[in-house]
Amino acid sequence: MAVYTQVSDEALSRFLASYDVGRLTSFKGIAGGVENTNYSVHTDRGAYFLTLYEKRVARADLPFFLGLMEHAARNGINCPVPVHDRQGRVLRELAHRPAALVTFLEGISVNKPGVRQCASLGEALARFHRAGEGFGLKRANALSVTGWRPLFESFQAHADDIARGLAKEIEGELTLMERQWPKDLPQGVIHADLFPDNVFFLDQNVSGLIDFYFACNDALAYDVAICLNAWCFEADSSYNMTKGRALLRGYTKVRKMQDNEIAALPLLARGSALRFFLTRAFDWLNTPKEALVRPKDPLEYLRKLRFHRDVTDVSAYGLAGDAR
C-alpha cells in the first residue's frame, strides 16, 4: 500500500512536458498496491495513471508488461494503455525509478462477485487469452512449479509458526506437483493474477482488466484455475459450484477447452492454491508486525488446496459435459 516514492511537482511537470498530454492540473498518490508507487494524474486533456516501478518488479520485464497492455488493447481488451512520449517511448524514468504513464481506466472492482459476474469474468478471461495471440514478447512464469520449492525453502524453518504440521504437508504437495505438473497443455499469455481487485465491472459485466504485472507465458488452463480459486470460493473457504460452473461456461463459450485441459483442472487448481499459499506465507512471515500493510492470510489458500486435493472428478467444479 501507499506511495513509496514521492514525486515533486517540478519533477512531474518536467516529466510530462515530454508527452503530448497537455498541462498538469493535479496529481495524487494512490493507496493500495504493494508492488509499485501509483499516482492519479489529471491534465487539462484528461486523466492518466502514473506508475513508478519499485524493486519487486524487474526492469527487464517492463517491456513485456507494457507491450502486452498495448497488444491487448489493440485486440479489443479494455485495459490501461501506455502513453507514448514525443520520442515514442513508453518506458521512462522518474525519481530514479522506471516509470510509465498509462491512460486512466474508469471502473469499479467488486468485493463479492456474484454468479453473473463470474460468468462474465470467464468470458473476459477467454477473450484475454485470445487477445494475447500473436504477442511477440515472451516471459517465463517465475512463479510456476519450478519456482515453488526455492520459495518454500526460504521460509521452511518457520512454516510451522503459521500452523502445526505445515512444513510436512507442503513438502508433500511440492513433491507431488513436481512429479505430476502437466507439460503438454495449450500455452499462451496468461494474466496470472486476475483477482477481483484487478477486474472492473459495469453492473454484471466485466468492463476492464488491470494490473498486468504478473502476466507471463504459461498454460492457459492454469489461468482458469487461478480464477476458480480467486472467484468461486466463499469467505468461509467453501467452493461455490454455481459460480464455478458460471465461470467455466463463460470461458468455454469464448474459447473451447481441450480434454487434457479439463482433466488437468483439479491439479492446476491445487497447484495454483499452493502458489498463492507460498507467496502469502512468505509475506506473512516477513512483514514487520507494525507495518501498515496487513499481509493476506495464507491459510485461506491452504484450505482451497485441500479442497482441490479431495476432488476426484472435474464435475466437482461444475463443468458439465455440454459446456466442454
Next chain:
Amino acid sequence: MAVYTQVSDEALSRFLASYDVGRLTSFKGIAGGVENTNYSVHTDRGAYFLTLYEKRVARADLPFFLGLMEHAARNGINCPVPVHDRQGRVLRELAHRPAALVTFLEGISVNKPGVRQCASLGEALARFHRAGEGFGLKRANALSVTGWRPLFESFQAHADDIARGLAKEIEGELTLMERQWPKDLPQGVIHADLFPDNVFFLDQNVSGLIDFYFACNDALAYDVAICLNAWCFEADSSYNMTKGRALLRGYTKVRKMQDNEIAALPLLARGSALRFFLTRAFDWLNTPKEALVRPKDPLEYLRKLRFHRDVTDVSAYGLAGDAR
C-alpha cells in the same frame, strides 16, 4: 498516510445513491494525509473527494469545518465544497465513520515555493481572513498557548531523547509564552495549517486552498506567523527575508495589519514555531520505528523558534514601514 478505512463498492454505491451526483464510475484510496481516509471518486457527472474522518478529528468539530468550506466558497475562496445529499445533509456516515463528500479541487501544491508564490500566498491568506467574516460557528484553537503545556508534559520525560537540553529549553519557552501571549489582537477564522501542501498554485498564483481541519477562531496575525514559518524558511532553516517581505506585503495589500499585530509578530512566530515543534516532537516519539509514515523532524521547528527568539525588531521579517 494511506487508506485507514476500506470502503466496499457496495457500501459506496449505496452511500452515493442518496446524493444527486450520478453514477459511480471509479474510486481510489488516496495516500497521504495522516488524519483521515480519503478517496478520489469519479461519477459520470464529475470528480469528487470523499473523506472518512478517523479518530483524530472530533466529530463535534465537523459542522464547523464543513460549514467553513461552504462559507469560504460562497465568499470567493476556491476550495472544496461539501456536496449536500437529497435531504440537505453534508455530514454523513460511511463504514461506521463520519463522512463527507466534497467537490474535487484541481490544483498542484509546490514543494519549494518561490518569492512570487509567497506574495500570492500572503494575498490569499488575507482574502481567506476576510472571507471568514460573518461565519456563524465558533471553534476554539485547541493548539493555542494553553494547550501547549499539557502536550509537552505528555512527552517531557523523553524530550532529551530528541536533543540534549531540550526539556529545559522548552520549559523556558512555555513559561515565557504563557506570560506574554497577546490577548488583544484582532480575531477571526484562521486556517491554522496553511502549509505549502495545503495550497494549490497555477504558475505563480494561488488557485485554491484545502484541508480546513485545523481551522478555528484565533488572532488573525497568528495565522500570518504560521505562514512565515511554513513558507519563508529555506531547507537549511535560514530565514529568507525576500520571501517574508513578499508574503507580508501580499497580506497587507488585502488586509491592513494593526500596529499591535505587527509588533506581536516575533512572539507569534516564536509561539507558532513552538506549537509545531511540540506536535512534531510528540509524533516523533510516538511513531513506531517500522511505520511507513516517517514523522517530520521536530528540530526544524526548534531552529525556527531560535531564529524568532533572536529577532529584536519586526523589520527582520522584511516588513518595511510602507507596507503596514
